[in-house]
Amino acid sequence: MPMEKTFNAAEAEARLYAAWEKAGCFAAGANASRPETFCIMIPPPNVTGSLHMGHAFNNTLQDILVRWHRMRGFDTLWQPGQDHAGIATQMVVERELAKQGITRRDFERREDFVAKVWEWKQQSGGTIINQLKRLGASCDWSRNAFTMSGAPGAPAGEEGNFHDAVIKVFVDMYNKGYIYRGKRLVNWDPHFETAISDLEVEQVEVDGAMWRLRYPLENGETYQHPVEFDEDGTPTAYETRDYLVVATTRPETMLGDTGVAVHPDDPRYRHLIGKTVRLPLCGRSIPIVADDYADPAKGTGAVKITPAHDFNDWEVGRRNGIAQTHEEWIEGGKTGKKPINVMDTRARIWLRDNHDFAEDCDPDGVARLIAAIDPDDEGRMPRQDARDWIIETAQEEGWLDGIDPDRHMVPHGDRSKVAIEPYLTDQWFVDTAKIVGPALEAVRDGRTKILPEQHEKVYFHWLENIEPWCISRQLWWGHQIPVWFGPELDEHGQVTDLLGKQFCAASESEAVQLAAEYYREKTGRTVEVGVHHIEDTLEGFRHEPMPIAGSTAWGDSQPELNHVTLSRDPDVLDTWFSSGLWPIGTLGWPEDTPELRKYFPTDVLITGFDIIFFWVARMMMMQLAVVDRIPFHTVYVHALVRDEKGKKMSKSLGNVLDPLELIDEFGADAVRFTLTAMAAMGRDLKLSTSRIAGYRNFGTKLWNAARFAEMNGVFSDESPMEIRSNSDAVQTVNRWIIGETAKVRQAVDEALENYRFNDAANALYAFVWGKVCDWYVEFSKPLLLDGSAEDQRETRATMAWVLDQCLILLHPIMPFITEDLWGMTGTREKMLVHADWPTYGAEMIDPDADREMNWVIDLIEEIRSARAQMGVPAGAQVPMLATQMDPAARTAWDRNEALIRKLARVESLSEVKDLPKGCVTIAIEGAHLALPLAGIVDVAAEKSRLEKGLAKLDKEMAGLMGRLNNPKFIDSAPEEVVEETRDLAEAKRDEAAKLRAALARLGELG
């Protein structure tokens, strides 16, 4: 059956992928023929994810390395999987539920909500897997991993043990002292009501204002405020003020102010340091403190300090005793200030039952504020409304000094898009300072290499300045923190802190056992230990663990503890905590599996630079902390895919190219080849569809070369020869293309070894199109059509071999079209995906054949160029004359006459003593050739052609001679460079002489 004219990607891709999967071609170790292993972990996409250009790029590069190693016989594993994406998944599921009018708060039990999430995951969580398959990704899907597999409540089919790994790591790290719970300011997302990481916060510029508020000075204090200035800006007149003006972009936080800061050297305020102001509305007396953070040139130079609601204020507060812990406050004789949280978890102003807030306030003020802002659950004001109310009131009461419009950055949650609130809460942290050392060391000493190298700097910079990592999230979808709280006892067995004792264990029963031991030791009795499962009941507040201590007392005796009820921390772990274990977790750790032994440490990680901190650094730290080994020896960091104008692709800009649509239109191979050809290290790639179309055409070109071969019996030779080296061929053309194939094999391997994907793609493009299709197929025609039986046989065999090599070498980049052609151009033992990667090299290259064919190609191009410029009709056969040919040229001509004549449309070659008038000169090494075109030749056109050529040669000669005439060049340049330059100058001189002679002859004519 004759081949179609083009490759039908839409039909073939699904069929071929199914065939690969069915045959188990991607399974770990498939096609292994040597002991070395090669393992890549996929950067797990979100379970909510769908394929975007970045995934397409990232996974194309991984697939190339994986297919290349598998064909070379490595024991190969490409481990796929997804992460459970805490916030993103909760968002998607809540959105689904919202369609039915249900919210998360309608669920009575956490388990019910989590069950819904699992339901969603099983229905819709596989989207990206199918999309990766369309791209051709050769992952071992039978091992597909999920960071929540095996978690409590996981349904059938999700029984993996990733959960065990996560919990075990937490417990290990907790016991090693790497994990602790503490009260710190975190980025709080009021929509999702959870802490989020710095990296999930984006800064958005918004139009806002600076509100100036007057805080009255207490105890009759005043200061001189400048009101008139001379030309130099020196104050010339002052007014006496009995208040300080603070400027703020967030007036609603004033309810939580614990001080006002001024610069210690500010002459206006120096005498006020240590005095107090009275906070309007609540009447709290707060100190004026000295801190460099206050910039005298900014605003009024006095800045309100709200430690519980601003990161900078927190630092100022800690330095100045106005953000003390409870213990510090007691020890300091209750003279300092504690930070005051005035918001609930939904960023509404929380005043009712807020003891920290009310503590030093005027009771009437408090009552008024509660009535206005926080009367009851329905009336509690969101932060924006409270701001409006406060400004209005300030205006009415005369303590609003003014309003200045101000454009400033406001942090927003990248998922929720709402303004982030710095929020003071208890959270769990990894004490990264304790585990960062080995991760830095591994890259410094080269055990792990980051490519391109510039990214090592980013890695070092981030790790050297690492902050504690907040790993708790107030979500339901995730790994619940394996810590149970119970009352802490003193040496007399008395409760000192209801929440003070933590029991960290992999299971509830182990925690209970730990607790029983603790209480027995403290009390000398057996204390009954139970577990209380808390539920989310407090609207607008975070659910905290609530352990219970039960005791009995008889008469005057101390109460005796007889039972406690533990309460588990309700928080879950940051998704990145589980993704951080990806390399070991996917291989079955903590079980000692054969895969873990075989494939860990893995080889290469391919990822985008945007998650170097998020993920790469954390994997390094965690693997080293947990199993004390690096997770991979090479990290290849690729750039971003942008649109053709260089803009980051984003849904809001509408410039997103959907890889699946591109695959539909151009085929997966074309998309893959484009991404590969543009993957120069460290550069963003700007993608345009015309480029993809170009590479689709490349596939068609290859297809048609095979089609030509098929039509000429290349694949159906009844007595085929076998080509093993260039000595199996006699014809120069065949010997030449065998050598060219060997060259490209070396180039491709070298490129891939160095992660120079674009070099591999471009070398193959130039070879397949520029060498095989443009020249070899054309050269083969005279042999296949008119050659001797032996020549035909040899050429068919060579062509079959060359095309096979093209398919093999292209397969990692273009798996579909190559596999399809492989199947239709021969009877094969194995599919191409498992074909043996060649190892031939220099021994296949015949320098003589190389020289000869390059001469032939030059000659044909010269003749074609002369003809085209002289306006010789394309179809016309022309005679050619030679006045001189050296032996090499003579041999080359004799051996390749048929194909030169065919491709250059030369009718004959005759040797003459002198050229007749009206000839067009063909400049070629080792021969004087000319086309007698007396009837046709346009003297002026030929003259300008020759002059142009001469001008170019003269310019080149000038440069070359300039160097050769410089004694310093002869002395200091390497011998071979000097030699090369001499040869080149010689050749140019010969060519110029020929052109001059030709010009002289033209002169005779004209």
Next chain:
RNA sequence: GGGUGAUUAGCUCAGUGGUAGAGCGCUUCGUUCACAUCGAAGAUGUCGGGAGUUCGAAUCUCUCAUCACCCA
């Protein structure tokens, strides 16, 4: 403000000290049996500006300009 990178043909980009390249686009020609998703030929560059090192610089150094990204 700090850091990183970029500036090469009309466009998008390769190019680690030795004759400036590719793809796309453009112009002219072409229905010969692999391919018009094609073929042949052609035009197009003070390699961002300036200075330096060197026999020799797109490439190394310094400086200026412009742009981009990351972090504050």
